[in-house]
Amino acid sequence: MEIGVPKESKDQEFRVGLSPSSVRVLTESGHRVFVETQAGNGAGFSDDDYRIVGAEIVPTQEVAWNRELVVKVKEPLVSEYNLLQKGQILFTYLHLAADRKLTEHLIDCGVTAIAYETVEQAGANRLPLLTPMSIIAGRLSVQFGARYLERQQGGRGVLLGGVPGVKAGKVVILGGGVVGTEAARIAVGMGAHVQILDVNVDRLSYLETLFGSRVELLYSNSAHIEAAVKEADLLIGAVLVLGRRAPILVPRELVAKMHPGSVIVDVAVDQGGCVETLHATSHTNPVYIESGVVHYGVPNMPGAVPWTATQALNNSTLPYVQQLANSGLQALEINPSLGKGVNVQNHRLVHPAVQEVFPDLVSS
Numbered sequence: 347m348e349i350g351v352p353k354e355s356k357d358q359e360f361r362v363g364l365s366p367s368s369v370r371v372l373t374e375s376g377h378r379v380f381v382e383t384q385a386g387n388g389a390g391f392s393d394d395d396y397r398i399v400g401a402e403i404v405p406t407q408e409v410a411w412n413r414e415l416v417v418k419v420k421e422p423l424v425s426e427y428n429l430l431q432k433g434q435i436l437f438t439y440l441h442l443a444a445d446r447k448l449t450e451h452l453i454d455c456g457v458t459a460i461a462y463e464t465v466e467q468a469g470a471n472r473l474p475l476l477t478p479m480s481i482i483a484g485r486l487s488v489q490f491g492a493r494y495l496e497r498q499q500g501g502r503g504v505l506l507g508g509v510p511g512v513k514a515g516k517v518v519i520l521g522g523g524v525v526g527t528e529a530a531r532i533a534v535g536m537g538a539h540v541q542i543l544d545v546n547v548d549r550l551s552y553l554e555t556l557f558g559s560r561v562e563l564l565y566s567n568s569a570h571i572e573a574a575v576k577e578a579d580l581l582i583g584a585v586l587v588l589g590r591r592a593p594i595l596v597p598r599e600l601v602a603k604m605h606p607g608s609v610i611v612d613v614a615v616d617q618g619g620c621v622e623t624l625h626a627t628s629h630t631n632p633v634y635i636e637s638g639v640v641h642y643g644v645p646n647m648p649g650a651v652p653w654t655a656t657q658a659l660n661n662s663t664l665p666y667v668q669q670l671a672n673s674g675l676q677a678l679e680i681n682p683s684l685g686k687g688v689n690v691q692n693h694r695l696v697h698p699a700v701q702e703v704f705p706d707l708v709s710s
């Protein structure tokens with residue numbers, strides 16, 4: 347099959363759909379991969395890195411898009427709409443529930459659009475193509491939090507790990523799922539005092555087997571949240587209620603009781619955030635101060651580490667890309683997990699969750 351890898355057009359998006367090592371796996375199986383020139387530059391992969399593994403470097407996005415299968419990272423932008431073609435397979439993050447215009451266009455143009463975030467399998471790792479980005483965002487949340495605690499960055503000047511004779515900083519994590527667990531892993535590694543609050547007692551038990559007594563595990567209710575947040579140097583929002591806006595767990599009045607210069611990193615900002623005073627920010631302007639507290643709310647945190655994020659994403663997407671390349675649309679039947687990822691096919695909106703958001707776009 348012919349596979350296209352266009353350069354991402356979104357502002358500050360440096361990830362790329364296929365890494366050179368993924369391209370090598372595909373070309374070794376006899377597929378042709380067309381990579382737009384400089385598509386991998388931002389992630390640290392040169393055109394030569396792709397040429398060596400058998401990719402064909404093409405000069406424009408039009409040539410890269412003109413393929414049976416297009417593999418990307420982010421959703422097509424309006425400027426790319428005219429590049430989509432009937433009968434083509436598009437495999438990328440789409441988040442259609444937040445984008446009516448794109449949903450309408452995908453229905454109109456006749457592509458088969460498969461969204462990474464809706465590829466679904468049974469078992470613990472239910473959304474396998476979302477998990478790698480949650481792992482990265484969780485780990486980054488402590489890295490960024492530690493940086494913004496520095497005095498020169500507006501923080502209160504606390505070293506999370508402390509030093510012998512001076513107590514460690516306190517990290518409070520709301521939500522002990524993938525993001526929360528990975529944040530705790532890094533915070534514990536730094537020597538911080540760590541608390542995780544979650545409403546799922548089974549998850550709290552699991553976290554106990556993972557961290558033992560190195561992390562304090564609390565049931566998430568308003569009393570525990572208030573006591574923990576008031577004393578936090580770094581507060582991390584990591585809650586998720588599937589398909590819903592994140593619940594506001596930290597009201598404005600509680601933020602006002604935090605130490606001046608403490609830091610909030612709300613990773614759940616992409617679902618509305620769990621801190622009342624937090625709004626979305628960007629990699630260009632990541633933080634602002636409100637009630638004396640540093641607020642960080644970047645919704646695409648993995649974009650800060652495109653070299654790692656591209657490879658982590660590829661480790662999870664490549665098996666599905668191989669199936670699509672080998673079997674075309676039949677792959678959707680061979681692998682039901684991939685089939686669940688289909689959002690739009692044959693001019694129809696087919697994903698149940700997106701149908702619920704746009705009932706008027708569902709054809710009878």
Ligand SMILES: NC(=O)c1ccc[n+]([C@@H]2O[C@H](COP(=O)([O-])OP(=O)(O)OC[C@H]3O[C@@H](n4cnc5c(N)ncnc54)[C@H](O)[C@@H]3O)[C@@H](O)[C@H]2O)c1
Pocket residue numbers: 477479480481483520521522523524525526543544545546549566584585586587592593595612613614615616617644645646647648
């Ligand atoms: N900003 C970014 O760049 C970025 C990147 C990846 C993920 N995210 C977001 O981070 C959030 C967390 O993702 P995840 O993969 O860890 O989800 P997850 O489902 O693995 O974990 C969410 C946890 O929140 C817990 N929870 C639900 N309600 C709670 C409450 N009232 N109090 C405490 N805990 C509660 C759940 O029990 C669960 O353990 C999501 O909104 C996700 O989209 C953001």
